[in-house]
Amino acid sequence: MAKEIFGVKSPNRDCTDAKCPFHGQINVKKELFTGKVMKKDINGSATIEWFRPYFVPKYERYETRRSRMRVHNPQCVDAQIGQEVIVAKSRPLSKTKNHIILGVVEIEVKKE
Numbered sequence: 001m002a003k004e005i006f007g008v009k010s011p012n013r014d015c016t017d018a019k020c021p022f023h024g025q026i027n028v029k030k031e032l033f034t035g036k037v038m039k040k041d042i043n044g045s046a047t048i049e050w051f052r053p054y055f056v057p058k059y060e061r062y063e064t065r066r067s068r069m070r071v072h073n074p075q076c077v078d079a080q081i082g083q084e085v086i087v088a089k090s091r092p093l094s095k096t097k098n099h100i101i102l103g104v105v106e107i108e109v110k111k112e
């Protein structure tokens, strides 16, 4: 059982998920992405999205493009819609999932 993966600490929750990188039998690669959870279902899947600037040569300006990814949402992490999460690459888990959520990114709120 891994206590920490790439600086993300293992959640202190019960977990029977075989596809969990902390409690299950699966390894993750250091290929990390961060994104916001847009969709979530009861079967341990989630959809994350993030935005990136894309340069358009004709107009010499940037436009915003969206990237989306289907990811595994382990039982112990259980990320909710709207949360920023960090995901890591794994072996293919299903037809559309190749990544697993490691944890929720806590965004620091600036105090004035």
Ligand SMILES: [Zn+2]
Pocket: 014, 015, 016, 017, 020, 021, 022, 023, 024, 074, 075, 076, 077
């Ligand atoms: Zn777990």
